[in-house]
Every structure is written in C-alpha cells, then in structure tokens.
Amino acid sequence: MDEHWSVAAHRHLKAAGVRQIGYVPDGGLRLLIERCLGDNEIETVMCATEEEAVGLSAGAWLGGQKSAVFMQSSGVGNTINAIASLISSANFPFFAIVTMRGQWGEGNPWQVPMGQAVVPTLEAVGVKxxxxxxxxxxxxxxxxxxxxxxxxxxxxxxLVGQKVIGSKIWTAGKAVNQ
Structure with a gap:
C-alpha cells in the first residue's frame, strides 16, 4: 500500500457521513487529525480528555450527526464511565479509532499496562x-x-496496532520513534 493508512481512514469517514471528530492529540493519529482539520465538511474538535470526546460524540448523535472519536490507548481508561453510562445505556452508536501503545516493540514501561488492558476494558462495557x-x-x-x-x-x-504506527524507544525519559 503506497498511501498512509490515514488517507483511507479519512475517505471512509467521509463516505460514512461522519461530520464531527472529537480527539485528544496523539502522534500516531497526527496525519489523520490533520486531514480532518483540513476538511471543511468535518468539524474537528480537540478535547481536553477522552471522556469529553465521548460526550461530544453523544451530542453529535442527538443533534443528527455521525461522529468519531480519536485517542491513544493510554486514554481508553478515561472513557469507561462515559461509554458505560452514556453510550451503552442510551444505545447510541459510537465509533472510535484508538492507536495502540504497550504492544510490539514498546520501549516505555508506562504504556504497557493500559495497552494490555484496552481490549478487555472496552469489551467489558460493550464496545466491539x-x-x-x-x-x-x-x-x-x-x-x-x-x-x-x-x-x-x-x-x-x-485499534490501530503498534506495528502500523511504529514503536518508540524510551531513553532518558524521552520517547524516540524507532
């Protein structure tokens, strides 16, 4: 595949009629976020927390629009109450793209625990x-x-695996792309 995965992701978001994106900045999502920011048909909102992005998604649906949430795996834990109480209880559709850390080649020990907990945590609140x-x-x-x-x-x-976004080496308290 010659194009970066973000090109196809943006194309699918547009084709599905997604009009709002809530995101927390992340290096693995940088190119996709930039594509959405440059698209006048998509309202792209930087959120302070991942939980805020879930609320934005629910509000978009109530306002008649489709949305998506972008976040890194380390932020998934911040969303669980909002997904369990708001999304699952109200039976709202919800779509997220999560870039993974704590997998193949991870060099930052702080990323491993949540990276390993993402799937069981999301599935516990009904997210496929x-x-x-x-x-x-x-x-x-x-x-x-x-x-x-x-x-x-x-x-x-x-979940966009670390083999796709690349691993990072953690040296002297600083992450370096490998």
Whole structure:
C-alpha cells in the first residue's frame, strides 16, 4: 500500500457521513487529525480528555450527526464511565479509532499496562474491538467498523496496532520513534 493508512481512514469517514471528530492529540493519529482539520465538511474538535470526546460524540448523535472519536490507548481508561453510562445505556452508536501503545516493540514501561488492558476494558462495557496490525487491515476495519456502528447502533473501536504506527524507544525519559 503506497498511501498512509490515514488517507483511507479519512475517505471512509467521509463516505460514512461522519461530520464531527472529537480527539485528544496523539502522534500516531497526527496525519489523520490533520486531514480532518483540513476538511471543511468535518468539524474537528480537540478535547481536553477522552471522556469529553465521548460526550461530544453523544451530542453529535442527538443533534443528527455521525461522529468519531480519536485517542491513544493510554486514554481508553478515561472513557469507561462515559461509554458505560452514556453510550451503552442510551444505545447510541459510537465509533472510535484508538492507536495502540504497550504492544510490539514498546520501549516505555508506562504504556504497557493500559495497552494490555484496552481490549478487555472496552469489551467489558460493550464496545466491539477490532485490532488492525497492517495498513490494509486498518482500511478494511475502519470501513466495516463504521458500517457496524451506524447500521446497528453498536459501539465499535478500531485499534490501530503498534506495528502500523511504529514503536518508540524510551531513553532518558524521552520517547524516540524507532
């Protein structure tokens, strides 16, 4: 695949009619966030917390728009109460793209615990998770995840694996891309 996975992700978001994005800045999502920020048809909102992005998503649905949430795996724990109480209880559709840390090649010991807890934590509150370990898999999973979320009112998270976004080496308290 010659293009960065973010090109296909943006194309699928547009095709699905997503009009709002709530995100917390993340290096693995940088190119996708930039594409959405440059798209006049998508309202892209930087949030202070991942939980705020979940609230934005629910509000978008109540206002008649589809949305998506972008976050790193370390922020998933911040969303659990909002997903369990707001999204699951109200039966709202929900779609998230989560870049993973704490997997293959991780060099930061602080990222490992939450990276390992993402799938069981999300599944415990009713979110279907799909782990994409290659750019082609990201493409297919985002397309089908959006369809599932918005056709069946199911919370879905596509997890973009560390093999796709790259691992980081942690030296002297500083992360360096490998």
């Amino acid at each position: 998770t799909f782990l994409a370990e290659s750019p082609d898999a990201v493409d297919m999973m985002i397309e089908s995840g959006l369809r599932m979320a918005y056709s069946t009112d199911t919370p879905v998270a596509v």
